[in-house]
Amino acid sequence: MRRIWVEGDERVDRTGVGTRSLFGETMRFSLKDDAIPLLTTKRVYWKTALRELLWFLTGDTNIRSLVSQGVKIWTDWPLDKYRKATGDAISAEDFEARIIADDAFAAQWGDLGPVYGHQWVNWPRYEPMGEGLFRRAEQGHNQIAALIEGLKTNPESRRHIFTGWNVADLDRMALPPCHMTYQFHVRSDGGLSCLLFQRSCDLGLGFAFNVFEAALLTRMVADQCGLHAHELVWTGGDVHLYLNHAELVEQQMGRVPEGAPKLRILRRPESIFGYNFDDFVVEVYTPQAHIAAPVAV
Template identity: 55%
Template sequence: MPEHQYLRLVSDILEKGDQRNDRTGVGTLSLFGAMMRFDLSNGQIPILTTKKLSYRLAIREMLWFLSGDTNIKPLVEQGVSIWTDWPLAHYQAETGEKLTKKEFEARILDNDDFARRWGDLGPVYGRQWRRWQGSDGQVYDQIATLIETLKTNPSSRRMLFHGWNVAELKDMALPPCHMVYQYHVTSDGRLNSLLYQRSADVFLGLPFNLVGAAALQAMLADQAGLALGDLVWTGGDVHIYRNHIEQMKEQLSRTPRGFPTLQLKSHPDSITGYTIDDFAVTGYDPYPPIKGAVAV
């Protein structure tokens, strides 16, 4: 089962991880440098089965990135709360008002001025992917350039995009964790991808990142008229937060099942034309969910 790669990584971190203090104050067990490879050519998508994953949230997040938006309001409108903790923490620190997450999201939905002021995350993923501001004054759409190159020069070794814009890191609510995506087209027309993730929260973040990367690869292949190949994931600081250790041990006790399959139901004119309803996932048979708190 390809999911064994993930479980081996978890086991390695629990056995050999360096105990480290971190920015959040929670603390981690950390390894430096890891890799996993998933074959997507048969339609399988790496949605973990050893705990139930809300994979549609991960796909919605990827569609939000591709839209170029940096405000959480479109996510909250779809019931996606995975980015709310950061602007909420900023709001509480700045104003002293201890709104709950639900109260904060209600204000985001009900008040456009409030959403513009407190719901924006700064120049995070969508801004860098679709509207990178160059020192020459031009704005660069890395995704559009990638798709054009996939179509016209698929043997290029320059088919990549990234989000680590040094000049704007200070203005981001959270600097990009999944920061570099590179693509490779085989001679028989299969699209491979490699994702480098500088920082990977193995319990909560990494499972979402794998789904998002696979969904993105499927959309890019569809736009460029290519078949799917491998998704290669590589991580830098790969860690388990100390308040997730027992959850990870529980997950390790479960025997993985086969990954589900993904099929795109439409072929829009552009990569921004996909909606969540275009992603048909079948055969997903997970264990029950395991909950854990986000470290902000």
């Protein structure tokens, strides 16, 4: 954070807010002994991040199930689209209430397009119909299921990869995937590591969720494959701080990290799609106070 704020290249970005950024940065986090990368210099709402990851694994792309759980991190994009399309200056609270209460409204305005979860578990496949014609298959390719199977049957492979970056679908997504490509590696001692390539990283806000969820997913995959989690390697393309996050940056850089949070998985279901919220607990996490900052849409 300090290097970006002091040395970063100042640029005009898609949102119009402006950023300071570095390109091509890497960090490594040990996952041994139930370690989990959770920032302690501010409170990270890990329960919200957990609900988001479980939502990704369902393949759902509508915010309805999220907001019904009190998770509001995806509301800004469909809300912005609705306001621009209708001219209705509805509040976020009223918009979310309508999403929950009205099936038709949720179907029309709550969908984010084929974002993360859709690509992870339902990547489009096409079947030949004859005479050079193809139709979209009813069930797409489940990259997560294939990953688990591959790790179990061929752990030495260098092809344990899944991605959300489907070029054909990008223009239909509310937000193209930022944490886009995951690769897994099995050590000779049964240790599972994950490398996440994130093309765009909002270090002030998004990173804390992204790194926690990647580590959590690694733990879940290891749990399903009879392996133990070893390390998360995080690589960012454009790693940036928004210029309107000066207060967040100053507060966070003035705090001293402390503590070593742990994450325990309480139950192993039959598949990675069988976990629920109550299967996870974070311990020894005593963060400093939350730091608020606006999201650039």
